[in-house]
Amino acid sequence: MSFRCALLLSATMVLSALAALAQKKEIKQVPAPYTPPTSGKEMYVAYCASCHGKEGKGDGPAASALKAPATDLTTLAKQNNGKFPILHVSAVISGEHMTTVHGSREMPVWGNVFLAMHGHDSRWVQMRVSNLTHYIESLQVK
Numbered sequence: 269m270s271f272r273c274a275l276l277l278s279a280t281m282v283l284s285a286l287a288a289l290a291q292k293k294e295i296k297q298v299p300a301p302y303t304p305p306t307s308g309k310e311m312y313v314a315y316c317a318s319c320h321g322k323e324g325k326g327d328g329p330a331a332s333a334l335k336a337p338a339t340d341l342t343t344l345a346k347q348n349n350g351k352f353p354i355l356h357v358s359a360v361i362s363g364e365h366m367t368t369v370h371g372s373r374e375m376p377v378w379g380n381v382f383l384a385m386h387g388h389d390s391r392w393v394q395m396r397v398s399n400l401t402h403y404i405e406s407l408q409v410k
């Protein structure tokens with residue numbers, strides 16, 4: 269196994285998508301599966317829905333095991349005078365903007381996961397973050 273390959277594997281194992289054992293109220297970490305960088309929807313379902321819910325309402329199966337509530341992503345525009353906060357959302361996803369409610373961040377740093385997925389080529393990371401952001405924009409309630 270090459271060095272890069274080993275690095276990639278360990279990074280995706282550590283910073284992985286999370287799935288919950290809802291009954292036991294504990295979060296099981298699973299390696300982030302590969303998804304097409306062009307599909308915001310497929311990425312959302314694979315990486316975000318476990319906490320934020322299938323429709324973005326913050327009611328995913330892992331949500332009840334979190335200390336901080338997984339934000340309802342459908343009201344981001346509504347809460348920002350009707351304007352979708354595009355820069356804020358992409359910064360939160362990539363990890364440039366650390367949202368912390370009570371000191372420790374539960375929202376995973378996806379920028380690092382995506383970097384590892386693409387052998388540290390940041391152009392793919394930008395594409396993933398941008399397509400995810402546009403997908404979340406499409407979930408906004410009026």
Ligand code: HEC
Nearest residue numbers: 286315316319336337338339357360367369373374375378
């Ligand atoms: C392990 C559960 C979990 C997963 C998986 C997760 N999030 Fe989050 N997310 C949170 C929590 C909890 C918060 C609330 C802030 C905090 O505690 O960090 C949050 C906050 C956010 C915010 C900030 C909203 C605001 O008002 O500032 C955005 C945007 C977001 N998540 C998008 C995503 C996207 C996109 C994905 C998938 C790529 C994702 N999240 C995956 C738990 C998660």
